[in-house]
Amino acid sequence: MEFDIQNTAPxxxxxxxxxxxxxxxxxxxxxxxxxxxxxxxxxxxPAMVRYTLESTIVKKKLAILRGERDKRAIDVSTRLKExxxxxxxxxxxxxxxxxxxxxxxxxxxxxxxxxxxxxxxQKHADVTEKLTTEDINEIKNIARENGMVLSEKPEPEEAEYxxxxxxxxxx
Numbered sequence: 001m002e003f004d005i006q007n008t009a010p011x012x013x014x015x016x017x018x019x020x021x022x023x024x025x026x027x028x029x030x031x032x033x034x035x036x037x038x039x040x041x042x043x044x045x046p047a048m049v050r051y052t053l054e055s056t057i058v059k060k061k062l063a064i065l066r067g068e069r070d071k072r073a074i075d076v077s078t079r080l081k082e083x084x085x086x087x088x089x090x091x092x093x094x095x096x097x098x099x100x101x102x103x104x105x106x107x108x109x110x111x112x113x114x115x116x117x118x119x120x121x122q123k124h125a126d127v128t129e130k131l132t133t134e135d136i137n138e139i140k141n142i143a144r145e146n147g148m149v150l151s152e153k154p155e156p157e158e159a160e161y162x163x164x165x166x167x168x169x170x171x
Contacts, residue, residue, distance in 0.1 A: 023061075025052045030065045 021042060028038045035053070039046040052058055094100050095108045113119065131139075 021048075022052050022055075022058060025049055026058050026061050026065065029053055030062060030069065 021044060024042055025038055025044075025048075028041065029035075033041070035049045036046050038044075039049045042049075053062075091108050091112060095105055095112070100108075
């Protein structure tokens with residue numbers, strides 16, 4: 001902010017610019033932008049961002065903005081709840097309609113089951129130790145017994161290792 005050298009009081013233009021910066025700080029803060037990122041973006045000091053956000057005027061403005069944001073979120077949530085039965089009817093029509101393709105029916109059915117809390121159990125293991133060849137073969141056998149392996153692939157042949165550093169360089 002520039003000050004008149006003769007008069008240390010800020011000019012009207014300076015106050016207007018400061019008000020605009022305070023407004024921008026508030027708007028960025030309401031979106032969740034971090035203080036240091038606000039300072040960098042607006043090319044002001046982190047201290048200015050901090051004292052602006054701690055000021056009574058900006059705190060009141062943030063409360064109003066949060067209230068408006070929350071009201072909009074509640075309005076959207078209410079509209080979604082109102083549309084949910086229509087959406088469910090539409091999915092049901094897709095699922096039961098004879099002209100619906102098999103893949104579409106399967107996707108709709110899976111989506112409905114997932115949303116109703118009947119999603120497939122996700123199986124995974126966290127292996128933190130080294131496995132031997134015997135361990136891996138045992139896991140493969142268990143997978144085959146449980147129908148988890150679809151096709152057999154031939155095991156790779158053992159490779160032979162030759163140390164070329166011992167060969168005669170003359171020949």
